[in-house]
Amino acid sequence: MAAITILFENHAGWKKGLIGYHGFSALVEHNEYRVLVDTGTDGRVLLNNMRELGVEPDSIDALFLTHGHYDHTGGMVELLKARSEPLDVYAHPGIFARRVALKPRRREIGIPFIREELEALGAVFHLSEKPFEFLPGFISSGEIERKTWDMAVGYLVEGVKEIKDPVKDDIALILDLGRKVAVITGCGHSGILNIARHAVGLTGKPITALIGGFHLRGAPEHLLDDAVKGLKELGVERLYAGHCTGIDEYAYLKGHFELAEPLFVGKEIRV
Numbered sequence: 001m002a003a004i005t006i007l008f009e010n011h012a013g014w015k016k017g018l019i020g021y022h023g024f025s026a027l028v029e030h031n032e033y034r035v036l037v038d039t040g041t042d043g044r045v046l047l048n049n050m051r052e053l054g055v056e057p058d059s060i061d062a063l064f065l066t067h068g069h070y071d072h073t074g075g076m077v078e079l080l081k082a083r084s085e086p087l088d089v090y091a092h093p094g095i096f097a098r099r100v101a102l103k104p105r106r107r108e109i110g111i112p113f114i115r116e117e118l119e120a121l122g123a124v125f126h127l128s129e130k131p132f133e134f135l136p137g138f139i140s141s142g143e144i145e146r147k148t149w150d151m152a153v154g155y156l157v158e159g160v161k162e163i164k165d166p167v168k169d170d171i172a173l174i175l176d177l178g179r180k181v182a183v184i185t186g187c188g189h190s191g192i193l194n195i196a197r198h199a200v201g202l203t204g205k206p207i208t209a210l211i212g213g214f215h216l217r218g219a220p221e222h223l224l225d226d227a228v229k230g231l232k233e234l235g236v237e238r239l240y241a242g243h244c245t246g247i248d249e250y251a252y253l254k255g256h257f258e259l260a261e262p263l264f265v266g267k268e269i270r271v
Helices: 043-052 076-081 115-120 192-203 221-233 247-256
Strands: 003-008 025-030 033-037 062-064 087-091 099-101 123-127 132-135 138-140 155-158 161-164 172-176 181-185 207-213 238-242 260-262 268-270
Touching (some): 025 172, 062 132, 062 138, 181 192
Antiparallel strands (some): 138 172
């Protein structure tokens, strides 16, 4: 059995001292290892929530980054500074691309640090676009094939040009639980159906829980219908949706998918 504790989310739970803030981070405990998935937007918020939930920075064995956006990587510097040992970081090689959003105004949305700065603070990067098991029971999905709609956003800056960003570095953490798997996705830019199908195809096992941001905010009803139908056809048992899923969109999922729950800071999930 694995345990997932939400450390950074748009909304906080009911325990005094926890802070909700735009972003995502979750602690995964499985096979006697502790892996942090993403670091949220602000390291001060991340460390506050870790302290309130009794999670010591040095107790983390590895960091897994779902993609290179600021709201999933902004806490890295403070996390590294709070540790006494180096930290293995697993991610896609595209995480350090320079990224911008153009609406409602032009702004930087990539990792707010350079690689050398993070390495100087103890980050040891292991970057691969291929699937691989980096700790027992912890599998990086690798790059996800887009067989249907995705939720790519923003633009890549290449010289003086700005081109649409396919967010190819958007990957998911797959937990091998024996007969089933659980899947943790930071934002779901690859498309939540693509991610789920990829995980099932890669492992040959059904998904007991799909956890994280599904990036459905503002999605039309036909796309929500497609997501519900596709996830049910795959046999996904439970949904834990937060961050960029959207409040109205979560309500829609809940109305059509009985075993759906919202995420918040402090939520504990056992799979």
